[in-house]
Amino acid sequence: MVRDIESPAKTSEDRAVARTARAGINARKAVKPLRSIAIFGAVGALVAAVALPAYASSKPAETATTVQQMAAVDAQSLVVASDATSASLSRGTFTATTPDEIEKKKAEEAAAARAAAKAATAAAATSAGSRSFDIGNYALVSPGSGEVRYPLPQGSYSVSRTVGGAHQGADMLAPAGTPIYAAAAGVVRASAESIGGYGVAVMLDSVIGGQRVQTTYGHMIYGSRQVQAGETVAxxxxxxxxxxxxxxxANHLHFEVWVNGGLMEPIAWLGANAG
Structure with a gap:
């Protein structure tokens, strides 16, 4: 039997080739992980290159938008403040800047309103009195004859209200305790501490110039009546x-005048008969 015995030279060559082959295989095995790492690194860099600029560009836009919104809000508040300071302070029909001026204006307007109301009431009362007086004339006697007197001292009172609507007399404002006099001679028809809304009151029946006249005096002080029903007075x-x-x-005399059953405006009636 013949054996093929390798020569030493061939064996060394074969070993070198084997070592080279193994080195190549090992090199290829080492390259694969490096290649994967390189690929992942490249992909990560690409993602970063795309995402980071977009993110960076979005942040200033948001900041810019916020600044613009703040500027718009500030601008709006400035406009409102400007309008508020340029407008005048209005209080009804007048303008003022301090509480004292406002109160002063209110007082002036109230005084003017009272004066206008007083003038209108007086005019209406005169008209109402002339319509209700059936003989068409206030005068019953000669003024100054003494048959008709003013129920309060001249200069002691002011007229705040007279005939109109449901109000049937003249309200003659005067201090409490001012004396009240009979406007004409006659007989006391009623005298009491309480007569309906008149409170303490006295009512007289008189005949003046041939006409039947009734006068009423209301809102007297309690206990101040000087006459009783049935008495004759001058x-x-x-x-x-x-x-x-x-x-x-308020303290005042409510004074009523009726002639032959017709309501008269008391102040005009006094002027025509008492002088």
Whole structure:
């Protein structure tokens, strides 16, 4: 049997080739992980290159938008403040800047309104009195004859209200305790501490110039009546004192005049008959 015995030279060559082959295989095995790492690195760099600029560009835009919004809000508040300071302070029909000026204006307007109302009431009362007086004339006697007297001292009162609507007399404002006199001679028809809304009141029946005249004196002070029902009184006789009883909110004399059953405007009637 013949054996093929390798020569030493061939064996060394074969070993070198084997070693080279193994080195190549090992090199290829080492390259694969490096290649994967390189590929992942390249992909990551690409993603970063795309994402980071977009993110960076979005942040300033948001910041810019916020600044613009703040500027718009500030600008709006400035416009409102400008409008508020340029407009005048209005209080009804007048303008003022301090509480004292406002109160002063209110007082002036109230005084003017009272004066206008007083003038209108007086005009309406005169018209109403002339319509209700059936003989068409206030004068019953000669003025200054003494048959008709003013129920309050001249200069002691002011007229705040007279005939109109449901109000059937003249309200003659005067201090509490001012003396009240009978406007004409006659007989006391009623005298009491409470007569309906008149409060403490006295009512007289008289005949003046041939006409039947009834006069009423209301809102006297409690206990101040000087006459009783059925008594006869003279023109100008003291019958009581000014107060604020019954349906009253201030010291005054409520004075009524009726002639032959017709309501008269008392102030015009006094002027025509008492002088």
């Amino acid at each position: 023109a100008g006789q003291l019958i009581g004192f000014v107060g604020s009883t019954g349906r009253s909110t």
